[in-house]
Amino acid sequence: MNKARSIKQNHPSDALPNFRNLGVTLRMLLLGNALALLAALLQANDAMDVLLRMMQIATLLTPVLLGSLVLLWLAQPLLNKLAYWPGVLAVNVLVGLFTLLTCLFAGEFFRPDSAGYFDMVRCVLLSVAMSSLLLMYFRLRVRVLSRSLEDARLQVLRARIRPHFLYNTINTVLGIVRAQPKLAETALEDMADLFRMAMSDPQDQVALRGEISICKQYIALEKLRMGDRLHVDWQIQEMPEDALIPVLLLQPLLENAVYHGIEPLIEGGTIRVSLKRQGGELQIVVENPVPVADLSHTGNQLALQNIRERLALLFDIEANYQVTRGHGFYRVEITLPYAKEVTK
Amino acid sequence: MSQTPLKIFIVDDEAPARNRLRELLGDCGEQVAGEAANGREALEKLALTPVDVVLLDIRMPQMDGIELAQHLQKLTPPPAFIFTTAYDAYAIRAFELHAVDYLLKPIRLSRLQEALSRVREAKPVAADVLHELQQAPRRNLSIHERGRIHLIPVEQVLFLRAEAKYITVRTVEREYLLEESLTSLEKEFAAHFVRIHRNCLVAKSAVEGFERIGSEDGEGSGWMVKLAGLPERLAISRRQQHIVREFG
Numbered sequence: 212m213n214k215a216r217s218i219k220q221n222h223p224s225d226a227l228p229n230f231r232n233l234g235v236t237l238r239m240l241l242l243g244n245a246l247a248l249l250a251a252l253l254q255a256n257d258a259m260d261v262l263l264r265m266m267q268i269a270t271l272l273t274p275v276l277l278g279s280l281v282l283l284w285l286a287q288p289l290l291n292k293l294a295y296w297p298g299v300l301a302v303n304v305l306v307g308l309f310t311l312l313t314c315l316f317a318g319e320f321f322r323p324d325s326a327g328y329f330d331m332v333r334c335v336l337l338s339v340a341m342s343s344l345l346l347m348y349f350r351l352r353v354r355v356l357s358r359s360l361e362d363a364r365l366q367v368l369r370a371r372i373r374p375h376f377l378y379n380t381i382n383t384v385l386g387i388v389r390a391q392p393k394l395a396e397t398a399l400e401d402m403a404d405l406f407r408m409a410m411s412d413p414q415d416q417v418a419l420r421g422e423i424s425i426c427k428q429y430i431a432l433e434k435l436r437m438g439d440r441l442h443v444d445w446q447i448q449e450m451p452e453d454a455l456i457p458v459l460l461l462q463p464l465l466e467n468a469v470y471h472g473i474e475p476l477i478e479g480g481t482i483r484v485s486l487k488r489q490g491g492e493l494q495i496v497v498e499n500p501v502p503v504a505d506l507s508h509t510g511n512q513l514a515l516q517n518i519r520e521r522l523a524l525l526f527d528i529e530a531n532y533q534v535t536r537g538h539g540f541y542r543v544e545i546t547l548p549y550a551k552e553v554t555k
Numbered sequence: 556m557s558q559t560p561l562k563i564f565i566v567d568d569e570a571p572a573r574n575r576l577r578e579l580l581g582d583c584g585e586q587v588a589g590e591a592a593n594g595r596e597a598l599e600k601l602a603l604t605p606v607d608v609v610l611l612d613i614r615m616p617q618m619d620g621i622e623l624a625q626h627l628q629k630l631t632p633p634p635a636f637i638f639t640t641a642y643d644a645y646a647i648r649a650f651e652l653h654a655v656d657y658l659l660k661p662i663r664l665s666r667l668q669e670a671l672s673r674v675r676e677a678k679p680v681a682a683d684v685l686h687e688l689q690q691a692p693r694r695n696l697s698i699h700e701r702g703r704i705h706l707i708p709v710e711q712v713l714f715l716r717a718e719a720k721y722i723t724v725r726t727v728e729r730e731y732l733l734e735e736s737l738t739s740l741e742k743e744f745a746a747h748f749v750r751i752h753r754n755c756l757v758a759k760s761a762v763e764g765f766e767r768i769g770s771e772d773g774e775g776s777g778w779m780v781k782l783a784g785l786p787e788r789l790a791i792s793r794r795q796q797h798i799v800r801e802f803g
Contacts, residue, residue, distance in 0.1 A: 375614075378641035379569070382660040386571030389578060436569050477568075477593055477616040 225295040227302065228349040230283040234527025239345055243276045244269075246341055275313055275338055279306045299346055303339050310338040356524040373466060383436045398435055401428040411458055416525075418552040419486065419493075420452040426462050426484075433469050440479025441469065450486040453552040454493050457521050464497040464543055467515070472499030472541060493549045498542040515543070522547070561671060562605075565590040566597045566623065567612040567639070572660065576610055576639075579667050594618030598626055598697075598704055606634050608674050610658075613640040618694055621646075625685045626697035629704055635674045645690060653684045692743045696724060698731045705731060709747060713761045713782050714789060715740055717754040727784040751780055752792040758782070765791075765799050 228235045251264035282305055283290070290298050314331045380402060388395040408425050434441050443465075461484070468482045480500040487494050515534070522530040522545070531546040563585055567573045573590050580587050588606045591597035593615060601609070609627060611620040624636045638657040640646060650657045656670050656677070695706040707724060716723045721732040722740070741748065741756055748756040761782040769776025778799050779788035791799065 374642040378660050379572075382575060382641060382662070383569065383571040385661050386569075386573075386575035386578075390574070436571060438570055474614070475616045 225350070226353060227290055227293075227295065227298045227346070228353075230280070230287045230290070232527050233529055235349070236280055236284075237528070238349075239280060240276065242345055242348065243272065243341060246344070247272050271313070271334060274317070275306075275310050275334075278313065279309050279338075279342070282306075282309055299343075302346060303342055306342040307335050307339045310335045353524070356520065373470065375470070376466065379436060380432055383432075387435065394435070398432055401432050404428055405432070405462075408459055408462070415458045416455040416550075417458045418452065419450060419454045419456055422456055422458070422461050423447065423450075423486075425459070426465055429462055429465060437469075437473065437479065440476070441473050442479070442481040444481050444483045446483065446485040446487075449488070451488045451493065451549065451551075454488065455550045455552050456493065456495075456547060457525055460518060460521070460545070461495065461497070463515075463518065464495075467543075468497055468499035468541070472501050475502050476500060488549055491549050493547045495545040495547070496542065498540060500539055501536075501541045503539045518545075560584065560586045561607040561674065562586060562588040563608045563610060563671075564588050564597070564601060564606040564634070565610050566592075566594070566615070566620065567610075568592050568615045569612075572612065572639075575662065576667075579662060579664050582664055583668055583671065585671065594620075594623040594626070595706060597623060598706060601627060601630060601634070602702070602704055605630065605632070608637060608671065609634045610637050610639055613638055613643055613646055619691075621685060621688050621690075622693045622695070624680070625682070625689070625693065626695070626704060626706065628679075628682055628685065629697060629699040633679050635677060636680055637670050637674070646688065649688045653680075653688065655680055655684065655688070686739075692746070696731075696733060698724070698733055700731070707731060709744060710758075710760070712748075712758055713785055714755060714757040715748065716756075725785070749798055751789060751795050751798060753794075755789060757789060761785075762802060765802070 230236070247268045248261075248265055251261050251268055254264050255261040283302065286301075286305060290301060293301055311331065311334075314334050380398070384395050384398050384402075387398070405425060405428060430441070430443050465482065465484070472482065473479050483496070483498040485494070485496040485498075519532055522532055526548060529548045531544075533544045535542040535544070563580060565573050565576050565580075565587060567576070567590075570592075573592075577587055577590070588604060589600050591600055594617060597609070597611075609624075611623055613620040615623075620638055620640075624638075627634060627636070636656070638646070638650065638655065639660055639662065640657060641660040647657065647659075649655075656673060658666055658670060693709065695708050696712065698705045698707065707726060711726045713725045713727065715733075715737060716725070717737045718732075720734075722735060722737055724731040724733050737754065737756065741750060744756075747758060747760075749759050749762075750756050757780060761784070763781045763783050766779045766781060766788060767776070768779055777793065778791045778796055780791055781788055
């Protein structure tokens with residue numbers, strides 16, 4: 212766990228959005244323009260007028276919005292260092308100043324018929340209000356998502372440590388303890404590591420090599436139980452060892468593959484795990500065979516849903532999650548932004 | 556225990572779990588008559604050497620413990636069953652309800668001894684109780700034929716037809732006689748079979764096509780269904796003709 216790094220500095224509900232995240236940028240653009248549309252709707256006398264007013268607003272709004280986004284993108288490392296409320300103040304000051312400067316130096320160009328001093332004050336006030344509203348929206352969004360995270364936490368814990376796995380593993384250890392006490396010792400140590408991880412903060416991120424070693428310990432435990440029926444094809448030669456991923460992202464996927472894929476097959480099968488970096492992204496693929504006849508197969512929705520929620524909270528739209536259910540196989544593909552572990 | 560030792564058979568797909576049971580049974584001074592890693596293997600071995608008690612795991616590939624117990628019940632005399640499970644809230648509730656013996660993994664020596672001591676007096680589990688315990692449709696039908704139990708995977712069955720006292724089970728190779736009710740089979744395998752006649756269910760996946768016989772609306776006219784791998788045609792009753800449309 213010493214390699215784990217906490218994503219959040221204080222309580223999860225109080226953090227500025229990551230202005231370098233594409234999802235955050237898109238949300239700000241869309242919401243900003245939606246507010247402008249509302250304003251146009253309020254002022255307009257007929258349908259054509261809405262369009263006209265909207266265009267009028269956009270002449271100043273667009274440069275201010277885009278400029279502020281660029282400014283915030285640049286300021287992200289500095290904003291990161293601030294606590295939440297000073298951060299909010301800093302964002303508003305940046306946006307307000309930028310609006311003021313735009314009006315001062317390019318006001319003639321963007322709004323030739325401007326009413327001078329009053330117009331400038333109005334623009335600054337409106338853009339600060341808009342940025343405050345957007346920040347409020349992001350704060351609420353994080354709260355909602357992390358509430359579901361809190362709610363899910365217990366369930367998650369239960370989903371991660373499937374009771375079936377827990378009791379079966381203990382039974383397995385009891386089954387080998389007399390004949391192979393050394394092997395039983397290793398198994399218990401592996402189990403302790405796995406549980407330590409399972410009880411850690413679900414928002415923590417770990418280096419990929421740590422997650423892989425936990426996964427290998429997990430597979431070793433399952434192999435004790437299932438013997439030759441379980442094989443794993445680790446396609447991880449090209450994997451970036453220092454990439455950060457949310458803790459226990461991969462292990463529940465493997466557990467799912469074992470429980471729903473390998474266990475119901477009398478001959479067992481091979482789980483394929485592929486990890487590689489593609490440009491700025493980390494690609495994770497877990498594929499397992501499933502019984503062809505078994506149409507009722509649903510998978511562990513709880514574990515999968517939890518993974519989806521954590522990805523949404525941590526990466527917004529920059530993470531992609533896809534499940535393919537085919538004839539005799541089941542595949543989960545996850546793409547995350549690649550981030551390197553910071554060595555201390 | 557002064558009585559003659561019980562002959563006990565272990566069925567579990569996991570080797571360490573079988574090992575654990577063997578050790579515990581050794582501690583009880585009981586005799587292990589044999590073991591199997593899956594249902595099919597258990598049926599083959601138990602048909603040759605009858606035992607008193609079968610310890611069976613519920614969650615196993617291909618055939619779960621409850622289905623296996625239903626097939627094993629056709630042995631004469633049927634063995635007593637003790638189910639083992641690591642975690643299955645639904646099954647445990649059902650066991651409690653029907654007073655069927657079960658052991659929770661990890662299994663304790665004292666619990667095992669208790670269960671074994673009860674076995675001698677216990678009545679065998681009734682067939683309908685096992686049927687009720689079942690959570691999913693069986694994967695196989697079992698037919699008792701001259702001291703042997705045949706397992707027929709459900710997906711190999713082309714049709715089921717009720718005759719006077721039995722049900723004819725038809726596969727591509729041959730016919731078997733089954734002692735069950737068509738109505739309960741229809742209910743259990745609703746996803747797999749469709750009723751074409753008061754006395755006949757056909758496998759949906761085997762339907763190749765429909766043929767019309769007789770003239771339009773004439774006397775004796777109607778639809779016949781053609782099944783893959785079967786030369787004969789089966790008549791669809793007037794009441795069930797809507798399935799022709801549904802298959803399109």
